[in-house]
Amino acid sequence: MKKFAVILSGCGVYDGAEIHEAVMTLYAIAKEGAEYQIFAPDIDQHHVINHYSGKEMNEKRNVLIESARIARGKIKPLSKFNQKDFDALIMPGGFGVAKNLSDFAFKGADCSVNEELKNALLEMYKNKKPIGALCISPAIVAKVIQGATVTIGTDKETAKAIEKMGGKNEITNNGEVIVDKNNKIYTTPCYMLDATIVDIANGALNVVKAMIDDM
Amino acid sequence: MKKFAVILSGCGVYDGAEIHEAVMTLYAIAKEGAEYQIFAPDIDQHHVINHYSGKEMNEKRNVLIESARIARGKIKPLSKFNQKDFDALIMPGGFGVAKNLSDFAFKGADCSVNEELKNALLEMYKNKKPIGALCISPAIVAKVIQGATVTIGTDKETAKAIEKMGGKNEITNNGEVIVDKNNKIYTTPCYMLDATIVDIANGALNVVKAMIDDM
Numbered sequence: 001m002k003k004f005a006v007i008l009s010g011c012g013v014y015d016g017a018e019i020h021e022a023v024m025t026l027y028a029i030a031k032e033g034a035e036y037q038i039f040a041p042d043i044d045q046h047h048v049i050n051h052y053s054g055k056e057m058n059e060k061r062n063v064l065i066e067s068a069r070i071a072r073g074k075i076k077p078l079s080k081f082n083q084k085d086f087d088a089l090i091m092p093g094g095f096g097v098a099k100n101l102s103d104f105a106f107k108g109a110d111c112s113v114n115e116e117l118k119n120a121l122l123e124m125y126k127n128k129k130p131i132g133a134l135c136i137s138p139a140i141v142a143k144v145i146q147g148a149t150v151t152i153g154t155d156k157e158t159a160k161a162i163e164k165m166g167g168k169n170e171i172t173n174n175g176e177v178i179v180d181k182n183n184k185i186y187t188t189p190c191y192m193l194d195a196t197i198v199d200i201a202n203g204a205l206n207v208v209k210a211m212i213d214d215m
Numbered sequence: 216m217k218k219f220a221v222i223l224s225g226c227g228v229y230d231g232a233e234i235h236e237a238v239m240t241l242y243a244i245a246k247e248g249a250e251y252q253i254f255a256p257d258i259d260q261h262h263v264i265n266h267y268s269g270k271e272m273n274e275k276r277n278v279l280i281e282s283a284r285i286a287r288g289k290i291k292p293l294s295k296f297n298q299k300d301f302d303a304l305i306m307p308g309g310f311g312v313a314k315n316l317s318d319f320a321f322k323g324a325d326c327s328v329n330e331e332l333k334n335a336l337l338e339m340y341k342n343k344k345p346i347g348a349l350c351i352s353p354a355i356v357a358k359v360i361q362g363a364t365v366t367i368g369t370d371k372e373t374a375k376a377i378e379k380m381g382g383k384n385e386i387t388n389n390g391e392v393i394v395d396k397n398n399k400i401y402t403t404p405c406y407m408l409d410a411t412i413v414d415i416a417n418g419a420l421n422v423v424k425a426m427i428d429d430m
Contacts, residue, residue, distance in 0.1 A: 011226065011234075012284035019226075019285055023238040023412070030413045051283035052290060059274075068266035069227035070234055075267065197238070198245045 002034040002087045002215055004208075007078065007117060008067035009040065009096025013191070014049035016063070018094030020197050021134050021190050022070045024204035025092045031205070032212055037085070040067035041078040041116050046099035063100050078116040083123040088211050092204075093135020093190055102140050108157075109164035111143060118144050130184045130211040134203065138187040142167030145185065151178040153189030175202035177210050186210050217249040217430055219423075220301045222293065222332065223282035224255065224311025228406070229264035231278070233309030235412050236349050236405050237285045239419035240307045246420070247427055252300070255282035256293040256331050261314035278315050293331040298338040303426050307419075308350020308405055317355050323372075324379035326358060333359050345399045345426040349418065353402040357382030360400065366393040368404030390417035392425050401425050 006025060010016020029036045040063050048059040068075045083089075091097065098105035102113045121144045124131050133141045138150035142162045151172040152158045159169035170178045174195050177188045188203040189195075195203075221240060225231020244251045255278050263274040283290045298304075306312065313320035317328045336359045339346050348356045353365035357377045366387040367373045374384035385393045389410050392403045403418040404410075410418075 013287050016284075018287075019234060020238055020241075020287070023235055024242075026235075027239075027412050027416055030411055031416075050280050051286070051288050052280045054288065065265050065267045069231075071266070072228050072233075072235070073266050073269065196245055197242050201242055201246075 002212060003085065004029050004034055004036040005081060005086045005089045006036050006038045007040065007089065007091045007120070008038055008070060009094055009101045010045055010063050011066040011069045012049070012051050013094050014051055014054070015045055015047060015099065016066055016094055016096035017070060017092055018135060018191055019070060020200045021092035021094065021204065024201045025090055025134065025208065028205040028208035032208055034212060038067065038071040038075045039078045039081050040064045040075060041101065041114055043100065045096070063096065078120065081116070081120045083127055083129065086129065087215050088130045088132065089120060089124045090132035090208070090211070091134065091137040093137050093192070097137045097140055102143070104139055109161040113140055113144055121145065125183065128184060130186060130214050132186045132207050132211050134188055134207065135190040135192050141185055141187070145183055148183050148185050149178060149180040150185060150187040151176070151189055153192035155192055174199040175206055177206045179210055184214060217302045217427060218300065219244050219249055219251040220296060220304045221251050221253045222255065222304065222306045222335070223253055223285060224309060224315045225260055225278050226281040226284045227264070227266050228309045229266055230260055230262060230314065231281055231309055231311035232285060232307055233350060233406055234285060235415045236307035236309065236419065239416045240305055240349065240423065243420040243423035247423055249427060253282065253286040253290045254293045254296050255279045255290060256316065256329055258315065260311070278311065293335065296331070296335045298335070298342055298344065301344065302430050303345045303347065304335060304339045305347035305423070305426070306349065306352040308352050308407070312352045312355055317358070319354055324376040328355055328359055336360060340398065343399060345401060345429050347401045347422050347426050349403055349422065350405040350407050356400055356402070360398055363398050363400050364393060364395040365400060365402040366391070366404055368407035370407055389414040390421055392421045394425055399429060
């Protein structure tokens with residue numbers, strides 16, 4: 001059975017992992033007959049957003065602990081990740097990717113990426129194992145793996161940042177996957193576009209299928 | 216377009232709405248060509264559970280605000296629910312149903328149910344509109360609607376409580392739906408059984424399809 005590592009960044013689109021994308025990624029992996037282990041870094045979130053009002057809350061939350069909500073407790077700290085245990089790695093999106101796993105939301109192309117995530121991505125890349133990324137996550141992949149071709153949909157500002165980081169952005173519509181065969185990188189735009197939950201399910205399924213075909 | 220009201224109870228299986236069940240319910244509704252509005256009561260959670268350690272945290276969280284994470288902000292307080300706007304109502308599961316929307320987790324058959332939820336269920340029932348419930352939620356439906364036939368899977372203790380409340384439990388396997396035609400109640404066990412995320416998707420889809428057939 002092929003095994004995916006799934007990297008989460010919290011629990012909620014505005015300060016963590018986008019929940020629909022995360023759940024649809026897990027669903028796609030299981031539906032395609034593969035299995036998964038979920039990881040998240042044991043670090044504080046950048047901040048906590050009230051998802052009803054959109055305002056910041058005076059609270060502290062931990063990325064691993066909140067990600068565990070999506071994982072139903074079955075999650076490991078990202079520090080325990082070892083590429084030998086996995087055939088592929090995939091990252092759903094959400095602002096947590098750009099606020100917790102990196103500071104891309106604040107620094108754009110000049111961002112830095114969480115060291116554990118950076119190492120995980122580079123280890124997979126060096127060992128020629130497929131990397132998948134949804135929504136805003138492709139920008140982080142482009143930062144870590146020089147010369148990557150990815151998609152974040154149609155957003156011009158993010159596309160520019162990707163080019164500045166040495167990557168290339170391909171424009172896509174809902175559910176489409178960009179395959180960078182040389183680098184084994186698979187990306188799909190999800191909620192970077194105006195999308196429905198059905199679009200998210202299709203995008204997650206398409207990207208997971210393309211990755212499995214490459215194993 | 217048929218419209219579902221979806222009632223959430225927080226965000227996370229141990230103290231709120233079960234996230235996979237909630238997302239798969241939204242997905243099933245959209246996939247079947249219907250639309251949804253999400254609701255949750257504007258009340259404090261019973262408690263906050265660290266989903267990584269399983270232990271209680273010294274925090275307060277609000278059911279509406281946390282449910283908004285699953286809803287991506289598109290949610291209304293349950294006080295604003297009006298049966299006239301909807302063709303059906305559905306409740307995913309999670310301990311939030313038994314701890315926040317009721318005290319079934321603590322009092323079993325002697326539980327009381329959140330007044331707003333009780334009214335919403337009774338209004339749908341009186342107007343002969345389908346009610347769907349996943350996981351532990353069927354127990355709450357059985358408490359509110361006397362004589363309901365439901366399923367919570369195979370759990371004997373919960374089945375006994377349902378009978379004590381005047382309902383009837385039918386034993387089911389993963390993905391199966393129990394239809395109470397007279398009362399227009401549709402239930403499926405989901406994570407009340409040992410289930411995979413694919414089972415949850417199937418259960419949610421089957422229950423939503425059965426409800427749509429009855430509209």
